[in-house]
Amino acid sequence: MREYGFELRLCAHLERDGLPGLPDVSADGILGRQLGTSVHAAGGRIVDVVYVEPGPDFGDRVALTAESIPEPAIEADVGVGRFVRESRAIDGPPERARRIAERAAEIGFYERDRRDGRDMVRQVARYPDWYGRIVGIENKPDLGTPGDLTTQLRTDASLGVLDAAILATESYVTGAHLNRLPDPVGVWRVHPEPEPSVEVIREPTPLDPERPGIEPLAWHTDRTDVRVVSADAIATQRRRIAERVYGKGWRTFAMPACKRCVPNRTNAATLPYCEFRDRVVNPADECTADCPGHEPADPPDVDLDAERARRTAWEPAPAPKTRRQADLDRFS
Numbered sequence: 409m410r411e412y413g414f415e416l417r418l419c420a421h422l423e424r425d426g427l428p429g430l431p432d433v434s435a436d437g438i439l440g441r442q443l444g445t446s447v448h449a450a451g452g453r454i455v456d457v458v459y460v461e462p463g464p465d466f467g468d469r470v471a472l473t474a475e476s477i478p479e480p481a482i483e484a485d486v487g488v489g490r491f492v493r494e495s496r497a498i499d500g501p502p503e504r505a506r507r508i509a510e511r512a513a514e515i516g517f518y519e520r521d522r523r524d525g526r527d528m529v530r531q532v533a534r535y536p537d538w539y540g541r542i543v544g545i546e547n548k549p550d551l552g553t554p555g556d557l558t559t560q561l562r563t564d565a566s567l568g569v570l571d572a573a574i575l576a577t578e579s580y581v582t583g584a585h586l587n588r589l590p591d592p593v594g595v596w597r598v599h600p601e602p603e604p605s606v607e608v609i610r611e612p613t614p615l616d617p618e619r620p621g622i623e624p625l626a627w628h629t630d631r632t633d634v635r636v637v638s639a640d641a642i643a644t645q646r647r648r649i650a651e652r653v654y655g656k657g658w659r660t661f662a663m664p665a666c667k668r669c670v671p672n673r674t675n676a677a678t679l680p681y682c683e684f685r686d687r688v689v690n691p692a693d694e695c696t697a698d699c700p701g702h703e704p705a706d707p708p709d710v711d712l713d714a715e716r717a718r719r720t721a722w723e724p725a726p727a728p729k730t731r732r733q734a735d736l737d738r739f740s
């Protein structure tokens with residue numbers, strides 16, 4: 409099976425059933441796809457699927473905003489009490505501060521005001537302690553074409569941004585395969601059709617994101633360039649990842665405007681199935697006017713946000729928390 413369809417089917421399955429072989433990881437978390445975990449290596453490690461376990465204040469995060477909160481807005485010197493000057497509280501040039509403040513206000517995390525000719529901001533609520541463990545899953549349906557798999561998983565194990573790393577494959581897993589993988593990496597064999605099921609071949613050994621990590625930056629024949637990553641930098645990257653997962657989810661595709669797309673439901677999640685290709689397709693890459701099967705039509709009427717809201721704790725439209733909005737609500 410192609411990796412894209414494999415990945416979507418696995419996400420649908422994990423969303424419904426939680427992570428197999430990790431009974432102590434809560435099953436009602438959220439999933440995202442294609443998330444960067446690198447701290448110093450620009451454009452470095454992209455993990456296929458990331459699972460974020462709810463933390464103690466998950467409900468407060470759900471009530472705050474449906475979107476990802478940008479990291480600079482979280483780490484700025486902006487609190488919930490009094491308004492502060494935007495340009496002083498947010499790092500960087502005024503133009504950047506304004507952009508960050510505007511975005512944070514647009515998604516409902518900041519409230520903005522203008523006082524004595526100055527732009528002022530404050531948080532509408534304290535940023536909550538909302539996520540627990542973060543598990544990364546690398547998909548490699550066919551272990552016969554492993555590509556950079558070993559390097560990717562070695563990065564996960566030594567960087568330590570994740571709490572656990574897992575390889576998911578459709579292939580039969582031999583002892584030789586297991587020997588090539590870093591010891592902490594768990595292995596799942598996924599039987600994707602007709603409905604996916606997951607066989608746990610090896611459970612992951614927990615990583616320790618509270619300690620500094622080692623990030624590989626470049627591989628040479630005789631050495632690997634690395635950089636130490638502080639525990640603080642790891643914590644920041646974890647929050648960034650958790651926010652992206654919360655805002656984006658895994659349904660990052662749009663149904664194509666093609667008659668041959670017949671949405672297919674796997675474990676009650678809707679996927680972009682194409683009857684011409686007889687498989688789940690990646691609309692962004694495959695559904696162009698050049699496709700020989702393309703038949704222009706309105707996209708199938710599917711509300712992926714509504715489906716996500718039905719199947720997870722994510723709330724697409726939480727009530728605004730700004731004081732001004734609360735006043736308006738009271739008088740409406």
Ligand code: SF4
Pocket residue numbers: 664666667668669681682683684685689691694695696699700701702703
């Ligand atoms: S554009 Fe091509 S790949 Fe996409 S749904 Fe239509 S026939 Fe299938």
